[in-house]
Amino acid sequence: MLVLTRKKDESIMLGDDIEITIVDVGGGQVQLGIDAPQDVEIxxxxxxxxxxxxxxxxxxxxxxxxxxxxxxxxxxxxxxxx
Missing domain, CATH: 1.10.287 (Helix Hairpins)
Incomplete structure (x- = not known):
């Protein structure tokens, strides 16, 4: 497993077309924003x-x-x- 450290508003890329952004952190939860092609099921x-x-x-x-x-x-x- 790859473990990365990211702060709010920072992202990681999966391949060329999937971006995962840290939207918010707090209360024991992390909110993620995922930008991916419509044909990718999430x-x-x-x-x-x-x-x-x-x-x-x-x-x-x-x-x-x-x-x-x-x-x-x-x-x-x-x-x-x-």
Whole structure:
């Protein structure tokens, strides 16, 4: 792990197109500003871990046949209707 010391309003660069700026420090927290291309996905680690777990769970679902998929689709499409 690389450890850097930065002060408020100082930045670090990741490659040529991602800049991380220290916005504020205080109260046991650091606020970061991240300037990155729109195609770069940025998540807090705990959210990223949840997404990975949900994707893993979804990939493990076994579908016996096409009728199972159609039954699931019918149930989910009725949820939002009044």
């Amino acid at each position: 998540y807090r680690k705990e959210i990223y871990e949840e997404i990975k777990a949900e994707n893993k769970e979804a990939a493990a679902v076994k579908v016996k046949n096409l009728s199972d998929i159609l039954k699931f689709g019918d149930k989910s499409s009725k949820k939002g209707k009044l």
